[in-house]
Amino acid sequence: MFIQPWDAGLDEAEWQTWIAEGHDFGLLSVNGLSGQAPVAVPTHFTSETGHLLVHLARPNPVWTAIEHDPNVLFTVFGDYAFIPGPWRAKPDTPPTDGVPTSYYTAVQFTCRAHIVDDPEAKAELLRRQMAYFQPDGDHAPISAEQPPYGRMLPGIRGLRLEVTDVRAKFKYDDHKPVEHRTAVADHLTERGQGLDVPTALQQRRRRDRIGPWKP
Incomplete structure (x- = not known):
């Protein structure tokens, strides 16, 4: 993942907070066997200190690839929106001269x-995953010795992804003037499609922390 200096996370707390705000679905990417394409699996996950926790169906083809090479990448992304060219046109230039782009947050875990x-x-x-996804405890006891989970456990395998590196990208035009970023965030809020509103919130949050970009 290419990260411009102005797109980089400001500190570890920034991406950790973003993940904790409910960004709990990502893409597990595993090196394919020789001559084969990589294997990619979309899945929910939970985290604990230094690890991501995942479980997948036993027939999933990812297992052979992981056994061949346990070095994997897990990518979480969100708060994304397409930014039309006219919104990014420089002052005193025709709106059609503006170049479009995409805004998004992405956090990549090397594991x-x-x-x-x-x-x-x-x-x-x-049990750890359910404590996060169903904290009210509205489910049967999760035991290897009794139903319903006991009889279903043979059908899955678990993954503990030991995190060895984290790269975070917050792509919201932070190198542009404050006035420009404010105007684009206003456009996003007004358009209000898809993830426009959370994208605008991210842009305003970064704007308030960074202010004018200083290389």
């Missing part, structure tokens, strides 16, 4: 994958 096959270890992984 070493550890497969979890022990029934009790899988049950514990699921």
